[in-house]
Amino acid sequence: MSTPAKKVALITGASQGIGAGLVDGYRKLGYAVVATSRGIQPAQDPDVLAVQGDIADPATAERVAAAAIERFGRIDTLVNNAGIFVSKPFHEYTQEDYDAVTGVNLSGFFRITQLAVEQMLRQGGGHIVQITTSLVDHASSDVPSVLASLTKGGLQSATKSLAIEYATRGIRSNAVALGIIKTPMHPEEYHRTLDALHPVRRMGEVQDVVDAVLYLENAQFVTGDIMHVDGGQSAGH
Structure with a gap:
């Protein structure tokens, strides 16, 4: 079991893709990690606590924060x-689409972030990072994305509001806006098409996202930033 002095990332x-990469990245940084998703399995690493649950349900947020x-500590x-x-x-x-996307992307952000901020205020500081999409800033006719823009755009605005609200209380807030990242959710037969949607002509790698988040983790003078990790998508075509 870790000592209270060890920093902790939630x-x-x-369970997979970018999230699993972030767990590894924070462990290499020396943090203990609380990892949550619906399908996550128990970890062998004593400094990784896996908590199953649907983050769209506020009760999951309560359980995860309490477990952390x-x-x-x-x-x-x-x-x-x-x-989503x-x-x-x-x-x-459909209504089902709307409920699913807003449930995870917005409700899933809301309660867990409240609980984390409350704990960070008790400690005297902390850092919040949202993973969003560059489609918020640069819509594409090739990728219909109104629900993504509605929800992730809201998170980008909330990122800046959190940064300003807590700037004098030691809590930073940033976001990383992504292009298409090569994960198991994108079958290999579509990779060439997805590569072409980026000015650099390739999808991003999970490590590209991890590197960006860990940069923000260590950049103590950076708050309220929306960092684009999107192969140039937000700059133009």
């Missing part, structure tokens, strides 16, 4: 990585 959507405090960083992306024409979205 990562949502942590019980096991490690603190929360220094929260990475709101969990997200449904791409279809706006008029074809």
Whole structure:
């Protein structure tokens, strides 16, 4: 079991892809990690606490935050990585689509972030990171994305509001806006098409995202920033 002095990162959507990469990245940085997702499995590493649950349910947020405090005594960083992306024409979205996307992307952010901020205020500081999409800033006719823009755009605005509200109380807030990242959710037969959607003509790697988040973790003078890790998508085509 870790000593109370060890810094602790709480990562949502942590079972695979970017989330799993972030768990590894923070462990290499020397942090203990609380990792949560619906399908996450128990960890062999004693400094990684896996907590199953749907982050869209506020009760999950309560359990995760309580487990972090019980096991490690603190929360220094929260990475709101969990997200759902449904791409279809706006008029074809169903109520089920809306409920699923807003549930994870917005409700999943809200309660866990409140609880993390409360703990960070008790400690005297902390860091919050949202994972969003560059489609918020640079819509593409190739990728219909109104629900993503509605929810992740809200997170980007909230990122700046949190940064300003808590700037004098030791809590920083930043976001990383992504292009398409090569994860198991993108079958290999679509990679060439997805590569072409980026000016650099390739998808991003999970490590690109991890590097960006860890840069922000160590950049103590950076808050309220939306860092684009998108192969140039937000700059233009």
